[in-house]
Amino acid sequence: MSKKKELSVNAIKEGTVIDHIPASYLFKVISILGLDHCENLITFGTNLGSNRYGKKAIIKVADKFFEDEDLNRIALIAPEARLNIIRDYEVVEKKEVIVPQEIIGIAKCFNPKCITNNEEITTKFNLVNSNVLALKCHYCEKITTEEHLVIL
Amino acid sequence: MKNRSLVSINDFSKEEILKIVELAAKFEENPNQDLLKNKVVASLFFEPSTRTRLSFETAINRLGGRVVGFTDASSSSTTKGETLKDTIKMISNYADLIVMRHPLEGSARYASEQSGVPIVNAGDGANQHPTQTMLDLYSIQKTQGTLENLNIFMVGDLKYGRTVHSLLQAMAHFNPVFNFISPEELRIPDEYKYWLDSKGIQYYEHSEFTDIISRADILYMTRVQRERFADPIEYEKVKNVYILKNSMLENTKDNLRILHPLPRVNEISTDVDANPKAYYFEQAENGVYARMAIMSSILGVV
Numbered sequence: 001m002s003k004k005k006e007l008s009v010n011a012i013k014e015g016t017v018i019d020h021i022p023a024s025y026l027f028k029v030i031s032i033l034g035l036d037h038c039e040n041l042i043t044f045g046t047n048l049g050s051n052r053y054g055k056k057a058i059i060k061v062a063d064k065f066f067e068d069e070d071l072n073r074i075a076l077i078a079p080e081a082r083l084n085i086i087r088d089y090e091v092v093e094k095k096e097v098i099v100p101q102e103i104i105g106i107a108k109c110f111n112p113k114c115i116t117n118n119e120e121i122t123t124k125f126n127l128v129n130s131n132v133l134a135l136k137c138h139y140c141e142k143i144t145t146e147e148h149l150v151i152l
Numbered sequence: 153m154k155n156r157s158l159v160s161i162n163d164f165s166k167e168e169i170l171k172i173v174e175l176a177a178k179f180e181e182n183p184n185q186d187l188l189k190n191k192v193v194a195s196l197f198f199e200p201s202t203r204t205r206l207s208f209e210t211a212i213n214r215l216g217g218r219v220v221g222f223t224d225a226s227s228s229s230t231t232k233g234e235t236l237k238d239t240i241k242m243i244s245n246y247a248d249l250i251v252m253r254h255p256l257e258g259s260a261r262y263a264s265e266q267s268g269v270p271i272v273n274a275g276d277g278a279n280q281h282p283t284q285t286m287l288d289l290y291s292i293q294k295t296q297g298t299l300e301n302l303n304i305f306m307v308g309d310l311k312y313g314r315t316v317h318s319l320l321q322a323m324a325h326f327n328p329v330f331n332f333i334s335p336e337e338l339r340i341p342d343e344y345k346y347w348l349d350s351k352g353i354q355y356y357e358h359s360e361f362t363d364i365i366s367r368a369d370i371l372y373m374t375r376v377q378r379e380r381f382a383d384p385i386e387y388e389k390v391k392n393v394y395i396l397k398n399s400m401l402e403n404t405k406d407n408l409r410i411l412h413p414l415p416r417v418n419e420i421s422t423d424v425d426a427n428p429k430a431y432y433f434e435q436a437e438n439g440v441y442a443r444m445a446i447m448s449s450i451l452g453v454v
């Protein structure tokens with residue numbers, strides 16, 4: 001009920017709604033998606049109640065439809081994010097995000113002796129097949145797991 | 153592999169490894185060749201490693217090439233705050249090939265992305281040291297006549313020992329059986345075990361260094377260093393357990409050879425040195441031929 005209300009309050013005619021973003025990462029998501037340099041009408045709400053985990057945030061971007069590749073870049077920090085594609089006030093498609101095979105510039109390598117932590121270098125990781133989130137650094141080849149993951 | 157950097161042993165396919173091993177044997181037969189005449193190789197040692205540097209520089213000189221560079225960071229512009237990127241960009245305009253040793257992990261991969269000429273990694277922190285691995289492989293081929301189907305025992309620090317990890321990955325091409333002998337604190341990391349599982353390669357772990365070595369074709373010894381232990385008492389408990397003594401070699405196979413990346417501290421007693429199964433000094437010499445093979449292949453002169 002409350003969700004429906006939110007949507008109707010800030011309803012957009014055409015565009016994308018990104019829901020279930022952890023509230024603490026709202027501005028990170030905005031920056032990863034380049035929304036801080038976007039001319040479109042954007043509304044967001046944060047510190048909204050969430051029954052999933054902690055407080056959540058929501059972003060609505062009018063007249064913008066993202067490429068999956070761009071949206072998946074937020075999967076590391078907002079793995080539970082839900083995307084609603086809006087056409088003429090109606091949700092026409094729902095999507096989830098998946099962590100991409102190659103992660104460029106979002107995460108920090110946990111290895112203090114890694115060159116990326118000592119010189120100005122864009123980090124680069126490959127997703128490792130395992131039951132926990134594990135990223136293998138393209139440079140030092142060490143694996144950063146979820147518990148050591150720091151977002152840049 | 154012409155014009156390609158060698159950063160990690162995984163950069164070489166099985167066929168390329170075999171080609172280097174074959175070429176190293178040819179250089180050993182005939183070590184003085186002018187294949188690098190008119191070539192300049194930059195030897196950039198951001199941290200000192202006299203052993204590795206002399207091996208590379210001997211290899212370059214035997215091939216008739218010329219060397220420029222520095223032997224530690226204090227004699228380079230990095231002490232003035234120059235970034236690795238800038239140093240590499242500049243030097244890749246001078247030299248045909250860069251040999252680089254650097255204390256930070258991943259530095260060689262990064263340098264290879266910035267450089268206009270190939271990079272040969274001579275060790276990037278605790279990460280990779282692929283020319284050491286190539287000389288280990290050449291030593292194994294030379295002493296066993298093959299790289300296939302061997303029983304390889306690795307002893308000591310299997311957690312931090314980069315030579316162990318690289319050799320394990322390279323040998324995986326050749327259907328080996330591995331036996332890992334180490335103290336509990338220095339066991340082979342799980343990621344390597346998962347990787348071996350995924351390749352269907354047999355391995356066994358042991359904490360005791362006993363007569364199980366009677367089945368070994370290769371005994372690869374490494375140092376157990378005090379600084380690897382959080383608890384000094386644990387180090388005291390294990391420090392004398394992983395020492396190879398000559399008496400332990402009595403029932404071993406005739407073709408067994410003992411390798412060690414050197415320098416050793418006390419993990420191989422000196423009474424082993426005279427045993428014909430001791431191979432670590434010859435192994436170091438093989439490094440020159442392996443490096444000749446690697447550099448001449450990358451420069452496309454063979």
Ligand SMILES: [Zn+2]
Pocket residue numbers: 109110111114115116137138139140141142258
């Ligand atoms: Zn790293």
